[in-house]
Amino acid sequence: xxxxxxxxxxxxxxxxxxxFKPAPPKVPAPAVKRPAIPGAREMVSLRIDSEVLEHFQSxxxxxxxxxxxxxxxxxxxxxxxxxxxxxxxxxxxxG
Numbered sequence: 001x002x003x004x005x006x007x008x009x010x011x012x013x014x015x016x017x018x019x020f021k022p023a024p025p026k027v028p029a030p031a032v033k034r035p036a037i038p039g040a041r042e043m044v045s046l047r048i049d050s051e052v053l054e055h056f057q058s059x060x061x062x063x064x065x066x067x068x069x070x071x072x073x074x075x076x077x078x079x080x081x082x083x084x085x086x087x088x089x090x091x092x093x094x095g
Contacts, residue, residue, distance in 0.1 A: 041068075048067075056070075
């Protein structure tokens with residue numbers, strides 16, 4: 001009976017390749033978002049108008065804090081320093 005069928009040519013490479021299944025595509029693991037530290041600040045790059053930047057920088061050092069406070073108010077988040085100015089925040093306020 002086996003003589004009735006023609007023999008297939010055996011290519012050793014094709015035979016070896018047939019033994020292996022194609023690997024499924026690797027899916028990257030989802031990025032784990034770390035919990036935010038309360039009150040921590042993040043460094044970001046932000047494009048703002050020159051006039052806005054000059055306005056905040058004209059007040060001297062602390063201009064980034066003033067921009068942050070203005071953004072908090074605009075977002076309706078309130079103040080994170082309980083309304084104290086940098087001059088009011090000193091060691092004599094420790095109680």
